[in-house]
Structures are given as structure tokens and as C-alpha cells.
Amino acid sequence: MLARVRSLLVLTTLLTSMATAQDTANDVKLLQSFFSDASIAGSAYFEGGFQFDDFNGFSILGLAGRGGIPINEQIEINAQLAFARVESDFRDASGLTDPIVAARVRVVDDKAKVAVGGFITLPAGDEDIFQGDFNLGGFGAIRYPAGPKTVLTGTAGLSFLESGNDRDVSLAIAGGIIQSINNRFSFVGELELETENSVGLLSAGFDYRLSSGPRFRGALGIGVDDGSPDLGLLLSILLSP
Numbered sequence: 407m408l409a410r411v412r413s414l415l416v417l418t419t420l421l422t423s424m425a426t427a428q429d430t431a432n433d434v435k436l437l438q439s440f441f442s443d444a445s446i447a448g449s450a451y452f453e454g455g456f457q458f459d460d461f462n463g464f465s466i467l468g469l470a471g472r473g474g475i476p477i478n479e480q481i482e483i484n485a486q487l488a489f490a491r492v493e494s495d496f497r498d499a500s501g502l503t504d505p506i507v508a509a510r511v512r513v514v515d516d517k518a519k520v521a522v523g524g525f526i527t528l529p530a531g532d533e534d535i536f537q538g539d540f541n542l543g544g545f546g547a548i549r550y551p552a553g554p555k556t557v558l559t560g561t562a563g564l565s566f567l568e569s570g571n572d573r574d575v576s577l578a579i580a581g582g583i584i585q586s587i588n589n590r591f592s593f594v595g596e597l598e599l600e601t602e603n604s605v606g607l608l609s610a611g612f613d614y615r616l617s618s619g620p621r622f623r624g625a626l627g628i629g630v631d632d633g634s635p636d637l638g639l640l641l642s643i644l645l646s647p
Contacts, residue, residue: 431549431557431584431592432519437611437625437640438596439580440472441508442561444521444547446482447646450475453623455642459635464494466635468503480515484508484525492535501532504539510547519549529568539568545578555586559596567602576602590615594625606631607638620645 432445435453452473459466470488477483485507491500510523524544531537545563552558559582566573582596594611611625620643627638 431551431586433615433646434557434584434586434592434594434613435623435644436559436582436584436596437594437623438598438607438609438627439547439559439561439582441484441486441506441525442523442545442547442563442578442580443510443559444512444519444549446480446510446512446519446521447474447476449647451644451646453642453644455623455640457638457640459638461635464492467491467493470503472506480512482510484510490535499532499534501535501537502530503535504528504531504537504541517551520546521548522546541565541567543576543578557584557586558582559584561598565600565602574602576600578605584613596625597630599631600633604631604633607634609638609640611640613644 436443452471454471457468468488468490470486472486474482474484487505488503490503504527506525506527508523508525510521512519512521514520527539527541529538529540543563543565545561547561550558561580563578565576565578567576578600580596580598585593587593592613594613596609599606606629607627608630609625609627612623614622616622623644624641629635
């Protein structure tokens with residue numbers, strides 16, 4: 407009898423730890439697929455940071471603020487405002503990028519979390535850095551707990567990108583893994599591919615929750631296709647009440 411009680415206690419502890427790990431993963435935001443994720447935040451959050459991308463012949467340094475506000479347990483609204491500086495061998499330019507507004511709705515809330523959503527870019531950016539386009543798109547995303555500390559993510563979507571008087575259609579697919587090392591530190595690996603402009607970026611990142619509450623996040627990316635930076639670096643702080 408005592409052995410059965412001990413076994414039940416051990417099983418209860420394991421199940422509790424698994425549920426806790428899976429719930430905690432919802433607080434770890436993806437770095438590349440920030441706007442096309444299946445997670446719905448429990449409260450408003452804001453992330454500020456910088457990103458450096460080094461291409462063949464030019465580089466881009468960006469300062470951005472982005473975040474999200476949950477409307478309820480199933481719906482979240484997101485937005486981003488950023489400033490970028492482009493430096494090349496021929497000219498330098500800087501200005502605002504096109505603001506991004508996005509939304510997602512969770513449609514499956516089981517072991518696997520599935521959401522659908524969309525985004526638009528407002529044509530308010532500086533044309534000197536090749537901004538000022540009205541783009542839009544939609545996506546579907548999934549998060550699946552593959553283990554007590556492992557969450558797999560996936561995204562597929564279509565974007566309709568302004569190109570003169572026409573629109574180019576771009577297919578984007580992405581996959582990732584969130585590996586919780588402990589209750590504060592998570593490894594975030596992502597691969598994102600996009601047909602238009604031959605975009606492909608493989609990144610290894612982290613999410614570290616400080617004892618005071620904010621999260622220190624970062625990622626190092628390597629381009630795997632011609633339209634991506636040879637090397638990319640992202641560092642940010644995420645704040646949430």
C-alpha cells in the first residue's frame with residue numbers, strides 16, 4: 407500500500423512538472439516568428455531592442471519596439487515601430503520602417519495550441535531605406551509540447567507584398583524548438599524560409615527571465631539563402647506586468 411502511495415505521488419509530481427513546463431513555454435516568445443506564433447499572452451507585454459544584419463555589400467542596424475495585448479484568452483493584438491540605418495559602400499540612409507499591426511486567434515486549445523492570424527504594414531516608412539509599402543498577409547501557427555521541457559513550433563503563411571502597381575505573393579514556412587533548461591532559461595532555435603526575395607535564416611537564441619521579472623533575450627542568425635543576411639544579431643529586453 408505504501409509503495410502504491412509513493413508511486414502515485416511520484417506520478418503526480420511528474421505530471422505537475424510537465425504541465426508547468428508546457429504552461430511556461432507560452433511565456434517564451436519566438437524571436438523570428440514573433441508575429442506569427444500560436445501563443446496567447448496572459449497580459450500585455452513590450453519588447454525593446456536592437457538588431458544588426460550584415461549582408462554582402464551593406465548592413466542594417468535597427469532599433470525596434472514591439473509588443474502585444476491580449477483581448478481575451480483566445481485573441482491577441484500585436485504591433486511594432488522601428489527605426490533603421492542602412493550603410494553600404496555607396497550611400498548611407500536612415501529612417502522609420504513601416505509600422506506592423508498584427509492579430510491572432512487561437513482556434514485549437516488542446517495539447518497542441520493552434521492559432522490563425524494576419525498582419526498589415528502601414529506605408530509610413532522612409533523611402534530612403536526602401537520602406538513605404540502596404541503589405542498584408544495571413545498565417546497559421548502551432549505549438550506542440552513534445553516533452554516536459556520541449557515545445558515544437560511551426561508556422562505557414564502567405565504574404566502579399568506591394569511591388570509597384572502589382573503584388574508579389576510570398577510563401578513563408580518556419581519551424582522552431584523551445585527547450586527549457588530551467589525555470590528561467592530557455593533555448594530558442596528557429597528556421598524561417600520565404601520564397602520571395604529568397605529569404606532563409608537559421609537562428610539560435612535564448613530567453614532568460616531575470617529575478618526582477620523582465621526577460622533578457624537574444625539570437626544569432628546565419629543566412630541560408632541569398633536574400634538573407636550573412637550574419638544577424640538580436641538583443642532585447644521583454645517587459646510584462
